[in-house]
Amino acid sequence: MQSTHEQSAAAAAALSANARPQRSELSRIWRRFRRHRLGLAGLTFIGLLVVTALLADVLAPYSPIQSVSGMRGVGPSWSHPLGFDHIGRDILSRIIFGTRIALIVGLGATGIAVTIGVLVGATAGYFGGWVDNLLSRAVDTLMAFPTLVLLIALTAVVGPSLRTVVIVIGATVWAQYARVVRADTLSLRERDFTLAARVAGATNTRIILRHLVPNVLGPVIVLASLAVGGIIIYESTLSFLGLGIQPPEPSWGGMLADGRAYIVHYPHIAIAPGAMITLTVLAFNLLGDGLRDALDPRTRD
Amino acid sequence: MLRYVVVRLAQGLVAIFLVSIVTFSLMHLAPGDPVSLFVGEAQVTQEQVDMLRHKWGLDQPVYRQYLRWLGNLLRGDFGQSLIIRPGASVANIIKEAAPLTIKLNLLALFFSVALALPAGIIAGIKRNSLFDYVSVVGSTLGVALPNFWVALVSIIVFGSMLGWLPTYGLSSWTGYILPVAVLALDHTAVLTRLMRGATQEVLGQEYVTTARAKGLGQAALLSRHVVRNALLPIVTVIGYRIAFLLSGTIVIETVFALPGLGRVFINSVYRFDYQVVQAVVLLLAIVVVLGNLLTDLVYTYVDPRIRIR
Numbered sequence: 001m002q003s004t005h006e007q008s009a010a011a012a013a014a015l016s017a018n019a020r021p022q023r024s025e026l027s028r029i030w031r032r033f034r035r036h037r038l039g040l041a042g043l044t045f046i047g048l049l050v051v052t053a054l055l056a057d058v059l060a061p062y063s064p065i066q067s068v069s070g071m072r073g074v075g076p077s078w079s080h081p082l083g084f085d086h087i088g089r090d091i092l093s094r095i096i097f098g099t100r101i102a103l104i105v106g107l108g109a110t111g112i113a114v115t116i117g118v119l120v121g122a123t124a125g126y127f128g129g130w131v132d133n134l135l136s137r138a139v140d141t142l143m144a145f146p147t148l149v150l151l152i153a154l155t156a157v158v159g160p161s162l163r164t165v166v167i168v169i170g171a172t173v174w175a176q177y178a179r180v181v182r183a184d185t186l187s188l189r190e191r192d193f194t195l196a197a198r199v200a201g202a203t204n205t206r207i208i209l210r211h212l213v214p215n216v217l218g219p220v221i222v223l224a225s226l227a228v229g230g231i232i233i234y235e236s237t238l239s240f241l242g243l244g245i246q247p248p249e250p251s252w253g254g255m256l257a258d259g260r261a262y263i264v265h266y267p268h269i270a271i272a273p274g275a276m277i278t279l280t281v282l283a284f285n286l287l288g289d290g291l292r293d294a295l296d297p298r299t300r301d
Numbered sequence: 302m303l304r305y306v307v308v309r310l311a312q313g314l315v316a317i318f319l320v321s322i323v324t325f326s327l328m329h330l331a332p333g334d335p336v337s338l339f340v341g342e343a344q345v346t347q348e349q350v351d352m353l354r355h356k357w358g359l360d361q362p363v364y365r366q367y368l369r370w371l372g373n374l375l376r377g378d379f380g381q382s383l384i385i386r387p388g389a390s391v392a393n394i395i396k397e398a399a400p401l402t403i404k405l406n407l408l409a410l411f412f413s414v415a416l417a418l419p420a421g422i423i424a425g426i427k428r429n430s431l432f433d434y435v436s437v438v439g440s441t442l443g444v445a446l447p448n449f450w451v452a453l454v455s456i457i458v459f460g461s462m463l464g465w466l467p468t469y470g471l472s473s474w475t476g477y478i479l480p481v482a483v484l485a486l487d488h489t490a491v492l493t494r495l496m497r498g499a500t501q502e503v504l505g506q507e508y509v510t511t512a513r514a515k516g517l518g519q520a521a522l523l524s525r526h527v528v529r530n531a532l533l534p535i536v537t538v539i540g541y542r543i544a545f546l547l548s549g550t551i552v553i554e555t556v557f558a559l560p561g562l563g564r565v566f567i568n569s570v571y572r573f574d575y576q577v578v579q580a581v582v583l584l585l586a587i588v589v590v591l592g593n594l595l596t597d598l599v600y601t602y603v604d605p606r607i608r609i610r
Contacts, residue, residue: 137315137316138319140315140319141316141320144589145320145586146545146547146586148551149547149566149586152551153570153578156331156570156571157328159332233447236449237448240447240449240552241551256449256450260453263456264461267461270457271454273450277447277450278442278445278446278450281445281447282442282445
């Protein structure tokens with residue numbers, strides 16, 4: 001029984017026009033993506049960030065937390081290329097460790113949001129009726145809140161920390177995935193391969209997870225890569241407002257918050273964290289543009 | 302058409318109702334009991350605490366508290382501030398702070414539209430020109446820049462280094478320049494990019510080719526066919542982006558120390574003044590719902606293709 005089930009599911013998948021990407025499909029996508037130079041630049045920069053985050057302990061020349069007495073606000077020098085912050089900590093080392101936080105929040109929250117959004121969207125689209133109605137109202141309600149306002153209120157309620165920031169952002173920004181996946185699922189559930197799977201006796205859960213979800217992942221990946229930058233901005237904004245990552249943890253937004261009172265005297269402490277946020281957000285946005293062109297050639301501009 | 306309006310209105314009302322439930326539950330999950338926050342360090346007896354709890358209805362079941370809160374809201378009573386201005390009515394606090402926030406947002410909206418529409422149209426028409434290139438780079442950067450950082454850097458550069466503009470307060474109109482410019486930045490970037498895309502798309506349509514073929518001049522072609530059609534999707538986006546503008550105001554008012562709704566919100570969050578937080582969150586969400594509703598209705602009105610359906 002199980003084996004015929006597998007076979008018919010495989011046949012159903014093979015019948016569908018856009019089955020799960022096989023190796024050749026992936027290499028085709030990569031060939032298209034490679035032509036998008038800015039997307040490639042974004043991917044390279046993100047690669048460097050990942051390496052920096054993983055090897056932060058090795059790469060950072062000094063402690064990100066320990067301050068050096070007598071070096072408050074001292075500007076850039078050869079041994080300290082980005083200078084010292086307002087309490088005498090090496091800014092470069094803090095920037096390097098801050099990469100970890102930016103990536104953990106950016107990728108972690110996106111992962112949570114995609115999981116919730118895809119499941120909600122696929123469930124709503126597949127079942128329709130009152131399930132769809134209920135879930136769609138939930139999506140509408142979530143979208144009615146200005147995101148940052150909701151994030152601020154939520155983090156204040158649950159108490160700010162790295163973990164709560166990841167969870168709160170992830171639980172807040174999933175609505176767009178749900179909308180897109182629901183719309184795609186509505187059309188996919190009428191297609192022959194879904195029907196074939198149902199005839200073969202696949203359960204609803206199996207149809208949703210094995211047949212529908214893989215087919216809607218293309219647009220979701222594009223949306224997700226474009227959303228990481230926005231999430232990094234949300235994290236840094238929350239930290240800047242004192243409601244995100246708490247000092248002395250070196251988050252880029254938090255570094256700007258800590259140094260805010262001193263920026264008029266020591267302008268150099270305001271430059272590096274903001275520049276890193278901007279470059280990182282830019283890199284993810286360019287990667288997203290590249291992926292969109294590679295995964296969906298119709299929308300290429 | 303009428304059916305559509307009624308359905309949308311009903312959906313808007315349902316959304317506001319659900320928003321009110323979410324907001325209320327959120328504040329009830331918050332740690333800290335209003336009474337102890339209100340009392341603070343002062344020595345009070347258990348009877349006094351019980352009296353306050355009774356007075357504020359905290360001794361009743363949660364759904365009753367919600368209904369009471371909702372009933373008061375419908376009568377325009379948003380409750381009392383307990384901490385940021387003890388005893389003051391939340392409605393008054395909002396009434397005092399809102400005009401500045403509305404002014405900042407309208408100014409930012411006006412300038413971003415006034416800048417983005419022409420820039421996007423020109424960039425779309427003169428494809429691959431220097432202007433197009435600059436607008437693409439500018440709007441890509443504009444989206445990636447965190448607004449609080451732009452605000453900080455503009456304070457360093459224009460306020461402290463050059464000394465051209467005031468960096469806090471609004472004693473003269475020049476005080477508005479930096480906050481409005483920073484608030485408008487990301488909106489302008491997004492709208493320019495969309496307007497450019499929309500213009501390019503319309504230029505590729507067959508009716509534009511037809512108009513060209515029948516000998517219509519460039520100016521008439523642009524004003525009669527291209528711009529009017531390209532504006533349609535933009536109308537929607539402007540409406541839907543109200544939520545983003547409001548988010549931006551919180552940051553801008555904090556950095557530039559402006560006494561608007563954003564700062565009232567963040568101060569009441571810092572000090573756990575939940576009545577105020579609740580009211581501001583609900584109010585902003587209602588603004589977003591109404592904004593989206595209005596946008597949809599305006600859109601069906603300006604786009605005859607939708608009206609027919």
